[in-house]
Each structure stands twice: as C-alpha cells, then as structure tokens.
Amino acid sequence: MDEAWGEILSRHLDGDLDSDEELKLAARLEAEPSLAAELEGMRRIRRSVAALAASERVPPELDSLVDPLSRGKPDPAALRPWTRWLATAAAVILAAAVIIEVNHSNPGPNLESMAKLRRRSLPAEPTERFTLAPLPTSSLAPEEQHLGVSDRLLANPAPEVELDNPLPLEVLGPLEKGGVPASEGQEDTSISLDQVKAKSSAVAADKDAKKGENTRPAAAAAMGEVDRAPRREDEGDARDSGRGAALQSWEAAPPMGQAQLFVFIDGKSAWREFTPSATCKPGRYPVRIVVASGAVREARPVGGAASASPSQRLCAAGLILDLEIEEVADGEFPAEVVVEPRGSGASPDR
C-alpha cells in the first residue's frame, strides 16, 4: 500500500475526509479487496487501542501523591527552585550572623593575651605536688588565674626538640630491664654530651650488629668511644656486649630529663612534674589514663604527632604507669605526657 492511500485510510477512520475523498476511497475499496482488508485491520487495532485506554485505572497512590497540591500545601519539593535557594541563603546568613554576634560579645583568649599572662610569671611553681589549676574561662580575674595547660600549649608551642642521635628505647629503656626507681639518680640530671654520644654510638653499633652488618668501626672511632662501643667479632657477642655497654652507660648516668603529666578533668587542667624513670624521645604525647587509688594504673597512647613512632608513644605512656596523683579521683581521663630534653629541666611554665 502506498503512503498516500495509507493516510487516506487513516483519515477515513477518523472522519477527516471530505465527500469527494470518501467517494474516491469507496470506489478504490470496491476494486481492491486487499485495501479493504487493510482498512479492516486498522479499524480493529483502533478499537483495541481504545479498549486498552478504557480499561486503564489510576492507582490509588496517585491521589495521595497529588493530594498536597489539592490542599494548596505543596510539599517542599513542590517549591519553586528560587524559593528554595532563597530559604537556603537566608538560613546561611542567619547562622553567620549568630556566629559573628557570639564571637563579638564573648571573645576568647588569644595568643597575645596569653603571652602577656605568661610574661607576668604568675604562680605556677613547679612542684612535685599535684596541682589543679583553672582554665582562663574561670570566673577569677585573669591576674588571679593560674595558667592552665591549654594556655601553655597554645601560648608556648611545643618545642621541636630533636636529639642529634636519639637514644633508642630498646637499648636504654628500663621498660625492658624492669624499671628503675624514680628516686635513683633524680639529683643527677647533668649528664655530659660526651656520655650521650657514647651511648648513642653504642646503640648504633648494637643496631648494626643486629642487622648482621659487621661493624661501623670508623664511625665509632671517630667518636672516640671505641671502648664503649666494642668491636664485634661475632654477631651474638656483639648484640650482648652492645646492649651491655649501653645499659652500663645508662646505669652510670641515667639519661633523665624532666617530664610532666597533664590531666584534663571537667574543663580544668592539672599537672605534676616528675623525673622519668626511663628516657623517651622528647615531645608531647596524648594519652588516656586510668587513675585508681591515687596513682596511674593504666596509660595508653592516643594519636599524637605523626612524627612520633608507636614505640615512642608507648615509651611516654610507660613513664607514667604507677605515677602518684593523689588529688585525682578514680576514673579515666584524657592526659598528656610532656617529655623535656634531658638537661633542660624545663617546667611547663617556662
């Protein structure tokens, strides 16, 4: 069937032909039964489409979906886009205004003001006694306030103290050896640089021996400490003698610096200074502590500087185990261990 006759059949079904066209079609249908069959096929399909349409039912869910519109209360999705943007912008502006107003009416301490306080050298005498100190947000006048640890941490950023050749824990640490009483050598904190170097070279030699390397005699000799960093003829002896030399050196002159334990309790900070019983790398180490019966019973490192290795963090946590802090109630608290470089004798207030 050509397209023109197809359109005529279609229009005939819809009553769109004029009388002339109808006459022509009637004559053609009579002469061409196949065209009449096609027309009948189209008519049948047309009725079927109508039947399909008539049988369609609206699902009940549609009414509930459109119902908010009928009640004139469009759901939020029905809002015009610009009204949604307007509402969002208004909310943002309101929130910003509130934040600015709050900050303006209640400015917090800044570094400058805290530095001024620090320069006044208000009482924060380092003692062995555990002291509770209020934070700057206290109702006390600033000049009457003790400096809290937060102030110190903010106003006096942690010194990036790096020993040239840090003393590795595995050799010197009494954590391996079983601990050393804090009172031992507490008075003697003046270890010479040579002694530190001696220990360092011994440690380095010990490490080499562990790795199976023969020795690094040239380096040790250059340090002038060959007697303390013995040449190793065989690996086992080397390890034993290296460790032995280091421990011997440590016992002779415990490489202790100063350390502080800060405890944060209900918005207040507290600290005590102590002489650590082992040497850890200087730095600040956040920990969580469990206090029971006036002493630290558990301490575990939490996070900390990325530069601090896990062993350093564990070392710092180990320093405060069983440390007495009688004024603190039993419980678990966030805390911080600050290890000062040996010989600095620094207190947190300095």
Added chain:
Amino acid sequence: MWQTGLVDFDQVYERFRLPVWRLARRLTKTEEEALDTTQEIFLRVWRGLPGFRGEAKLSTWVFQIAWNHLRAYRRKMGRTLQIIGEDMSAAQETIDSAVDTGPDPERRARSTELLDRVHEALGKLPEHYRVVVWLRDGEDLSYQEIADALDVPIGTVRSRLARAREALRELVES
C-alpha cells in the same frame, strides 16, 4: 477548594488524572515511573495554573505539559523505546479488563490475544508515533488538539498517525 487563576486545580486533576496517567503509562517503562512522572506533570500543572488564561483548550494545555515532561524524562533516562515485558503484571491487568467478556470462550481468547499484541506493538513504536496514535485512538483528541499539544503542524499529525497505524497493523499481524 484551592483556587488558582481561571480554573481550580481540583477540577483539572479530577478531569485529567486518568488521561495523564494513561499517557504516562504508555511512555514509561514501569508503573512506578508512570506514578512519578504523573505526579511531576500535575505539579507543573499546579504551578502553571495561575498563568493559564484560557487561550488554549485546557486539554491541549495539560497534554502539552504532559508530553513535554514525558519526552524530557525519556531523554534523560536515555531510552527511545519502551521495553515491553519488564512490568507485565500491570499491563496484563489492563489487557484482562479490556477483553471481550462475552460468553464465547473462543472470541474471548481472540480478544485477549489481540490486545496483547496491540499492547506489545504499541511499546515497539517510536514515541512520536506512539503518542499520536494514543492521543487520537486512546484519548480521542482531534487532529488540531494533537497538533497543539505536540506543537507540530496538523499535516504532520495526519501523516504520523497514518504511518503509526500502518506500523501498528504490521506489527500486530506479523
């Protein structure tokens, strides 16, 4: 009753909920899609009613909104042909309710078969043919109304309708 412009929305919804739903059903793949698109169409109708001044017939205006949205939706979904058979349960219900319910079982079977075929063939038609044949044979719109709703010349409606019917007949009889 919520009044907007010349016509109130309740009346428009009551009059066109079924035609719009049917068109959406023909031009989407699943009943869920048809529901979503129908809701969106009436949302657009609701938004547009305050500006409707009666220059066009209401039916033309509503179908124009429906067609524009459905066409955009299908374009967005990246489909040009409806895939028949993925949501046959609803389609079968429609066919079942449309078949000849007379006492002659043979005639009933033939009617069911024909409706099945027509339904399937409709789904295979290109959408610009399908919408024309549906608006004409399903919704009984005039050529002019279809031309206005689809925004095409009336001659295009005539030729598309003829081709669509011919294609449909071939599909059904093949």
